[in-house]
Amino acid sequence: FKHTFSEPLVPYGVVELTLLEKEKEADVISPNGKASPFSDCRPNGTPGHCSDEDVSGILRPIHKPRDYVEASVCHVKDLENGQMREVDLGCGRALLLKEHGEFSAIAHKCPHYGAPLVKGVLSKGHVRCPWHGACFSIASGDIEDFPGLDSLPTFQVRVEKDKVIIRANKQALQSQKRTKLMSKCSAVINSSTSFSHVLIIGAGPAGLVCAETLRQEGFTDRIVMCTMEKHHPYDRPKLSKSLESTVEQLRLRSAEFFQNHDIELLTEKEVASVDVRTKTITFQDGLKMEYRKLLIATGSRPKPLNYKGKDVENVFYLRTPEDANNIARLVSNKNAVIVGTSFIGMEVAAALTDKAHSVSVIGVEGVPFRKALGEKVGKAIMKMFEANRVKFYMLNEVSEMRGHHGQLKEVVLKSGKVLRADVCVIGAGSSPATSFLKQSGIHTDSKGFITVSKTMQTNVDGIFAAGDAVTFPLPLRGNKKVNIPHWQMAHLHGRVAALNMMGRVTEIKTVPYFWTAMFGKSIRYAGHGEGFDDVIIQGDLDELKFVAFYTNEEVVAVASMNYDPIVSRVAEVFGSGKTIKKRDVE
């Protein structure tokens, strides 16, 4: 079937099921019991490592000898076990690794943002990226933990007369990344069918990775993903760091990608309610769609702030590319006020310093990030901002936004202080976007988070939830139910949900990993530091070159700046199930 992506699947009202009712009722979705499109499936169903061109139904490309390059890259003794080295093959570089006496070679750049993997951590069959913690199998190049959507190409290695020789496909060497093999939809449906085997609400990373994983694992039934936004999935974290980025630049996948892999995307379609009894969702416009399995991945919404003067213009919550672009456009040589010292608020403040005439930050705490990173780290970051002309008004709140001809002119604080302002950005936290689930029977906690099991299953059979909108049991913290609103976590949730939808029971197992970036410097963070009672700092806070260990009895989280790859190294220790005692760090 073919479907144009900007087009909604009309008309929902006229339900014309071309699927057999019997098929619709069957409860387990598997790759249809049909022969897998993959001849080289491994036990966990992950397809082997080939290029995107190998997609089922399309002829595998025939590689000719001239498509390959072969080079002797070092002597066998040049690398010890556990070491990595970037090597040059003449027409591109590869990462050579040695573990247990065996050599292997993979692409050298992380497909997420291009980090040099040689600076990451090699451990127990995988490499962890030094920047944001993505993990790749050294045997297959497959992505095992996130962020990022793609995997790595692998290259053949052999040893001849004590020389290590790599043979690599030139194209793979150039692209440095590999999209996993994916199946296509073979269900007989036409575009007016208002039933989907899998329906995904939300086109953020949780929704997208769920859809991609289903196709990667050989799922050949219909997948429909809907979003209330008008865009295809995009890189949300970049919004607050690079406000001028266009939607095109932010896009995670092209329109052709969705078309080629039969992932239908309905844009500007807000879900108003879910009826779990009839397995139907209703959109805001009244149209309906039935599902067999449902994923709710609706993320979060900015928390509205209470103040006088709500109708004044040029006050923003940053959520979409339009918000970011408007802020960047309006702020040139003007006065900007940021309300809230959340990561988003602080990133925006940093991004505006070279555009705005002045940047002021208002915070309710004494120090930014005190709760998340501790007082000392918070103070060091505050100093970095002050050195970059940012003025802080801490232990303060906004009482009024005053305008002139409807446009913002002043921000009035509860202390009585009046700040000149032309643009204001509010970054004062968020809450789960789950209000449409009221009365649905899908369980949410007192804050509105959907509660899920380790398999991302809600209390209703066949309904899964993932990403910012959920609380889930975190094995790392004794299965405590937590909400972790991170880009990496949303990816992983999406994958775990997809595998469980297909009946492949998979429990979440990961080390939470987060990053934030300001003034060209990144803070990396791994673990779950909630409730830490001490912080052990090594390095130099004044120089902004440090690592901070958050502890109770033991280390529960780590953060660093200019100290790579310490956070990825600690994440590896956490991931292996070992604990780090406070005294080990001291």
Ligand SMILES: Cc1cc2nc3c(=O)[nH]c(=O)nc-3n(C[C@H](O)[C@H](O)[C@H](O)COP(=O)(O)OP(=O)(O)OC[C@H]3O[C@@H](n4cnc5c(N)ncnc54)[C@H](O)[C@@H]3O)c2cc1C
């Ligand atoms: C400005 C900004 C910067 C960030 N920076 C970082 C960072 O540096 N590092 C990091 O780890 N994390 C960062 N995050 C957090 C990260 O973006 C989130 O953790 C992640 O996007 C969550 O993914 P998700 O799939 O759960 O939901 P989202 O990405 O929030 O996507 C939710 C989707 O659901 C759709 N939706 C919501 N309600 C409905 C409805 N009723 N009907 C239909 N569709 C609906 C939305 O349109 C959207 O498509 C940042 C977030 C923001 C806003």
Ligand code: FES
């Ligand atoms: S660059 Fe590797 S995880 Fe981001």
